[in-house]
Amino acid sequence: MQTNIKIGLVEDQDLVRQGFKSLILGWKDMNVIFESEDGHSVPRKLTGLKELPNILLVDLQLPNKGDLIYSGAHLTMQLQQEFPQIRILILSVQDDPVTMANLIEKGAHGFLSKSCSPSELEHAIRSIHAHGSYINEQTLRALQGRLSHGKATPTPKDDELTSREIEVLRLICQQLTAEEIGEKLFISAKTVNGHRNNLLQKTGSRNITGLVMYAVKKSLVEVN
Structure with missing residues (x-):
């Protein structure tokens, strides 16, 4: 239901x-x-x-x-x-x-x-x-333009994120659920949620939108 x-x-x-x-x-x-x-x-x-x-x-x-x-x-x-x-x-x-x-x-x-x-x-x-x-492509481009001019909050160095966390972050930016991310990475939804919580803490983000902003600033997602 x-x-x-x-x-x-x-x-x-x-x-x-x-x-x-x-x-x-x-x-x-x-x-x-x-x-x-x-x-x-x-x-x-x-x-x-x-x-x-x-x-x-x-x-x-x-x-x-x-x-x-x-x-x-x-x-x-x-x-x-x-x-x-x-x-x-x-x-x-x-x-x-x-x-x-x-x-x-x-x-x-x-x-x-x-x-x-x-x-x-x-x-x-x-x-x-x-x-x-x-976050559609138009909004992603808007964020990229803003963040590339240095108006964003300072964020951690890329090497503070593990390769798995970066994988999860990129899939989050594709609007996938924890279950869908888990299927792609062959891990459980619970593990995905654990990575997401770590990402929120490491990047200082309040929510998923904040994670998208971090990914855009760090050029971890492609904007067409």
Whole structure:
């Protein structure tokens, strides 16, 4: 039996929000359990829920909080502190590399342009739910451009990672599950998870997205 994926929508335009909701409800094993037309009230609203969404789809351009700017980036950073178990997929009409890289660095688990296809949106949601991130080629290139200019957090030397850990890291960047990685490397999923935990500790990453950023900076993954 498949696990139901609980989705939240943070979008100020009602027509757009309802369009996303209708689309998502048409996909198997997904349900929309939370909606908000602004970002600044989301943490308070989440506190009152009996169950939290697994993934929040967050519009980057959200209404301000009075005179204060409060965008999807601000919400992402606040949720990282208060609800770290919730994964965040940013949706935006802006798809420039700087914006994408900034959002991933701030803790977003994925980024999509609002011009993406329904099939890519579904794939991104499922990838974030199963693997903890969705990093497509466009986002990888954005990260590579940012990290190559030295704006990333200092990372360990390559020789601190074992050859097996590097193998696991490269497969993680391909969005494979622990079971799938285990099958490729002829090791158990438990062993894969052990390597993943070691990678998180050695690289100082908070999550899978952080591991992808490390791999990009160290040129351990190819970007077409």
